[in-house]
Amino acid sequence: MEIEIKNLSNFIMRNINLKVKNAEFLVLLGPNGAGKTTLLNSIAGLIPYEGNIFFNNQNIDEIPSGKREIGYLFQDLFLFPHLTVFENLAYGLKSQNPKKNIDGKVEKLLFTLNLLEMKNRYPSELSGGERQKVALARALATEPSVLLLDEPFKSIDLHTSKYLRNDLKNLQKKLQITTIYVTHNLFEAEEMADRLVVLIDGKICEIGTVNEIFFNSKNKDVLRFIGEPNILSVDSYKILESGLVEANCNGMKIIAPYEGKKIKKLAILPQDIYISLFEIIGPKFNMFQGKVIDILPDSSIVRVKISVEKNIFLSEVSRDIFNDLNIKTGDKINLMLKLRWIKTYE
Amino acid sequence: MKKTKISEFIPLIFLIIIWEIVGRIGFISKGLFPPFSEVLIIAFSFIKNGILIENFLKSFIRVLIGFFLGSLLGIFTGIIMGWNKYIERSLSPIISILYPIPALGWLPILMLWIGINELLPITIIFICSFFPICYNTICGIRSVDKNYIRVARTLGASKIRILRTIVFPLALPNIFTGLRLEAGMAWRVIIAAEMVAIPTGIGALMMKAESLIRMDIIILCLLILSIMTFLFEKFFVYLESKTTKWKLK
Numbered sequence: 200m201e202i203e204i205k206n207l208s209n210f211i212m213r214n215i216n217l218k219v220k221n222a223e224f225l226v227l228l229g230p231n232g233a234g235k236t237t238l239l240n241s242i243a244g245l246i247p248y249e250g251n252i253f254f255n256n257q258n259i260d261e262i263p264s265g266k267r268e269i270g271y272l273f274q275d276l277f278l279f280p281h282l283t284v285f286e287n288l289a290y291g292l293k294s295q296n297p298k299k300n301i302d303g304k305v306e307k308l309l310f311t312l313n314l315l316e317m318k319n320r321y322p323s324e325l326s327g328g329e330r331q332k333v334a335l336a337r338a339l340a341t342e343p344s345v346l347l348l349d350e351p352f353k354s355i356d357l358h359t360s361k362y363l364r365n366d367l368k369n370l371q372k373k374l375q376i377t378t379i380y381v382t383h384n385l386f387e388a389e390e391m392a393d394r395l396v397v398l399i400d401g402k403i404c405e406i407g408t409v410n411e412i413f414f415n416s417k418n419k420d421v422l423r424f425i426g427e428p429n430i431l432s433v434d435s436y437k438i439l440e441s442g443l444v445e446a447n448c449n450g451m452k453i454i455a456p457y458e459g460k461k462i463k464k465l466a467i468l469p470q471d472i473y474i475s476l477f478e479i480i481g482p483k484f485n486m487f488q489g490k491v492i493d494i495l496p497d498s499s500i501v502r503v504k505i506s507v508e509k510n511i512f513l514s515e516v517s518r519d520i521f522n523d524l525n526i527k528t529g530d531k532i533n534l535m536l537k538l539r540w541i542k543t544y545e
Numbered sequence: 546m547k548k549t550k551i552s553e554f555i556p557l558i559f560l561i562i563i564w565e566i567v568g569r570i571g572f573i574s575k576g577l578f579p580p581f582s583e584v585l586i587i588a589f590s591f592i593k594n595g596i597l598i599e600n601f602l603k604s605f606i607r608v609l610i611g612f613f614l615g616s617l618l619g620i621f622t623g624i625i626m627g628w629n630k631y632i633e634r635s636l637s638p639i640i641s642i643l644y645p646i647p648a649l650g651w652l653p654i655l656m657l658w659i660g661i662n663e664l665l666p667i668t669i670i671f672i673c674s675f676f677p678i679c680y681n682t683i684c685g686i687r688s689v690d691k692n693y694i695r696v697a698r699t700l701g702a703s704k705i706r707i708l709r710t711i712v713f714p715l716a717l718p719n720i721f722t723g724l725r726l727e728a729g730m731a732w733r734v735i736i737a738a739e740m741v742a743i744p745t746g747i748g749a750l751m752m753k754a755e756s757l758i759r760m761d762i763i764i765l766c767l768l769i770l771s772i773m774t775f776l777f778e779k780f781f782v783y784l785e786s787k788t789t790k791w792k793l794k
C-alpha cells in the first residue's frame with residue numbers, strides 16, 4: 200500500500216506532505232510533542248484533520264477508522280484486560296466478520312509469533328515483552344495493508360526491545376507491509392528505518408535515509424534534535440572477541456560494538472560522552488585525556504568542545520552538572536565514550 | 546473469591562458466648578436482654594408455626610422484585626447516559642435532583658399515590674436501588690479508558706459492539722460496587738418501610754413485637770436483617786468474582 204499525505208494540518212501539525220512507498224519501513228523521528236502520534240492518529244482516522252490522505256491514490260478521508268485496513272499498535276498497547284490473548288487477537292477478525300470461523304487464523308498467528316502457549320492467559324499474566332508481541336499480533340490479525348506503530352517498545356528493557364525490534368523488522372519484510380514507526384530514540388530509528396522523517400513542532404524538517412540525516416543534515420532544528428553526533432573516520436580496525444572491534448581513528452584506539460559489517464565511520468552522540476576533571480574509575484578502555492577548547496552554553500544544556508590527539512569531540516551535559524564540574528576553557532579533562540552507544544557505519 | 550477461614554468466626558462465637566452469659570446472669574432483666582438460646586428457641590417456634598417464614602417471604606419477595614427492577618433500569622439508564630453525552634446532559638439534572646432524596650422520604654407521597662398495598666414497598670426498593678446503581682453505572686462507563694475504544698475502532702468494531710464487548714465489561718467492577726452496596730441497603734430500607742407503613746413483613750413483625758415488649762422477637766428480626774444483608778452482599782461479591790475473573794489474575 201502506498202500512502203500519500205497532502206497538506207495535512209490540525210491542532211499540532213502544520214501542512215504535512217509525505218509519501219510512503221509500498222512495503223517501506225518509514226520511521227517518524229522527533230522530540231516529545233512534535234506531533235508524531237497525532238500524525239499516526241490522523242492516518243488511522245481517529246482524529247479530525249484538514250488536508251487529504253490517499254491509500255494507493257484513493258482518498259480515504261471519509262472512510263472510518265475500522266475500514267482503512269490499518270493495524271495500529273498504540274504506545275501503551277491497550278490490550279483488552281478482560282479478554283484472553285486468543286480473544287484479543289480474534290477481536291478484530293470477529294468485528295469485521297462475525298459469522299466467519301476465525302479460530303484457525305488466530306491459532307496460525309499465535310504460532311507464527313510463538314504465542315501459542317499463552318493463548319488462554321489474560322494480559323495481566325504476561326511479561327512486558329509478551330504483551331508487546333500480543334499487541335503486535337492483534338494489530339496484524341486483520342491482515343492490514345498499513346501498520347502504524349507508536350513507540351511500541353518504549354516501556355520494556357533494552358535487551359528485550361532489541362530482540363523484538365529485530366522480530367518486527369523481519370516480519371515486516373516477510374509480510375511486505377507498509378509501516379510507519381514512531382520513535383524519539385535516534386538509534387532505534389537508525390536501526391529500523393528504510394527512510395527517516397524528522398518531525399519537529401508539527402512540521403516535517405527533513406526526510407531522507409539514515410546516513411543523509413545523521414551525517415549530512417544542514418537543518419538547524421534537526422541538528423539540535425539529533426545532537427550533532429561526533430563522527431570519526433576509521434583508518435583501520437581489528438575485530439576482537441565477544442562482538443567488539445578496536446578501531447583506529449586518527450591515532451585513537453576506540454572499542455566499539457561489532458555488527459559484522461565493514462567499518463568506515465564511528466559515531467557517538469555528545470550526551471554519550473562522559474566527562475570529568477578527575478580520573479574516571481572503571482575498565483580502562485575508551486577513556487582519554489583531552490583539553491577543553493570551547494564551552495557552548497545552550498539553554499538548559501552546555502556543550503563542551505574537547506580536543507583529544509588530532510580529534511575534536513563535543514560532549515553535552517546539563518547546566519546543573521556543568522556548574523558542579525566547574526570546567527573552564529584550557530582545562531585538562533578526562534572523557535569516556537560509552538561503549539554501548541558507539542555506532543559503526545560502512 | 547476469598548475463602549472464609551474458621552478463625553474469622555472466633556470473635557463471633559466469643560460474642561455469642563458473652564451474650565448468653567450476660568443474658569443468664571440476670572444483670573438486666575431477661576425481658577429486656579434475652580440470652581442467645583432464647584432467641585434461638587423463639588426462632589424455631591416461629592419457623593414451626595409459620596409466622597417467621599410468612600413474614601420473611603413477604604420481605605424477601607419485595608426486596609427481590611424491587612431490587613431486580615431498580616437495578617435493571619438503573620444499569621440500562623446508566624449505560625445510555627454514560628455512553629451518550631447528549632442523553633447524559635438531558636437526564637443528568639433530573640437524576641441530580643432526585644438522587645439525594647432518601648428512599649424513605651418518598652414514603653408519604655407514595656402512600657398517597659399508590660396506597661398501602663404490595664406495590665408500595667416494591668416501589669420504595671425500586672427507588673432505593675435505581676439512583677445509586679444508575680450513578681455507579683454512569684461512573685463505570687465513563688471511567689473506561691477512551692484508548693480501548695480507539696483500539697476497538699481501528700479493529701473495525703461497530704459502536705454497539707464496542708459498548709457490548711469492551712465498555713460494559715470494563716465498567717462491570719463499578720456496576721458491581723453499586724449492586725453490592727444497594728443490595729444491603731434494600732434490606733435496611735424494606736425493614737424501615739415495613740415498620741412505618743406496611744402491616745406485613747419482618748419490619749412489621751418487629752413493630753408488633755415492640756408493642757408486646759418481646760425483645761427476643763425484635764432481636765430475631767434484627768438477626769434476620771443482618772444475615773440477609775450479609776448474604777445479598779456476598780452474593781454480588783461472588784457474582785463479581787465470576788464475571789470479572791480477569792481482575793483477579
